[in-house]
Amino acid sequence: MTRTGMEAAMTRLTGDALRVTVFIGEHDTWHHKPLYSQIVHRARAAGLAGASVFRGIEGFGASSLIHTSRLLSLSEDLPVAVVIVDTEERVRAFLPELDELVGEGLVILDDCEVIRYVGREEAGPDTGGKGRDTGGKGRDTGGKGKRPL
Secondary structure, three states, rough: OHHHHHHHHHHOOOOOEEEEEEEEEOEEEEOOOOOOOOHHHHHHHHOOOOOOEEOOOOOOOOOOEEEEEHHHHHHOOOEEEEEEEOOOHHHHHHHHHHHHOOOEEEEEEEEEEOOOOOOOOOOHHHHHHOOOOOOOOOOOOOOOOOOOO
């Protein structure tokens, strides 16, 4: 299988899946780099379907100290959630990476169902360089707005 074929196979996921959510602080680091970034890069290197980082506006953790963007003095370490979804097998194979990276934080696993996830295909000469997958619907938004389900 070519690299392009492998990438397409890795990112197409429909049906039962496992979601891992990692709750950490915005300023948590791993070897002087943001921890959330390290988690995302390792998830990508592991071939997981996708990962997203969400920055919270308020929250508290094990310390019970409330971090909020409303108070300047406490806005230095806002809560961050890293969400990764893939097959249960791939997510569970990735958990040792999280064990290595996350010293303080909360890791949650949830069963979920993926309705549709399709990665972009390589840009070719007939795509105008956009490389969009139209999902068999024959339409493309050209990168503007949402693609049709």
